[in-house]
Amino acid sequence: MTVPPQPPAQYPAAVPPPPPSGRWQPERVDAMPGTDFGLVQLRVEPITSGLAIGSLLAGIGSILVSMLVVCFGLAGASEGWGGWVAGAFTLLSVAAGGGAVAIGVVSRRQIRRSGQTGQVRFTGAGLGMAGIVCGSIGAGIALLSLALTLVLQISV
Template identity: 75%
Template sequence: MSQQPYPYAPQVPPPPPAGRWQPERVEAVPGTEFGLVQLRVEPITSGLAIGSLLAGIAAILVSFLVLCFGLAGAGPGWGAVVAGAFTLLSVLGGAGAIIVGLVARRQIRRSGHTGQVRFTGGGLAIAGISCGGAGAGIALGGLALSVVLQL
């Protein structure tokens, strides 16, 4: 009685999820009985758009630190210096959010040709651009307010 050391079990791949693998177009290969199938590619949310939104939200949060430190330190005299440091951080983050958001909008606009990945997230990119501009604006306004109050 000989036993196999490893019993053989055929590996059958699982079927693809329903509706995920759908042909977009089928082209016959001339002179053969074969055809070329191009599958429909699912849209992907743009990572640049998500990054733009995150940077814009961070710029807004840091701009509120500018307001808090600028107002709290106006009496003792250190408010404008600390607010200036956080303003620089917020303006850099806001500018980065605007630039990355614009690049994301271009990426989304140029994607989606037949057989290529289609990116989505135009609203996220616009929100990132808006939040980045608002964060930089609030930070600059907060810095101006802290300088005026410190004088």
């Protein structure tokens, strides 16, 4: 039994062009001197800064924990344990608020320095500022609530 000869392998089809959605669009084309070629630099789409998002989440967490300081401080002021519990949650709220402020400042610096040609451009400066504000407010509420709890506990 003989095997019939196979036709020669065909070359693969040409590489398809990029999708028409425009994901990869040239930002500029630089001619290469002395050749018929050019160098294409593609546009890089902006990305929301993860640091800015983290700053906002930490700031919101700081505000939520500061509400626990208020609740536990007022509930336990007359029984003597409110100051201890409020103090523990105050430390957590101030740590989260301070982290939110620090990360917010770093994210705004990252956003300001990004966006040069050919590099990733970060967005989210407003998120970073909101994280700074929420972190400051959360830490402030926690400290004021602790002071109120200690005053109430001492006066009772």
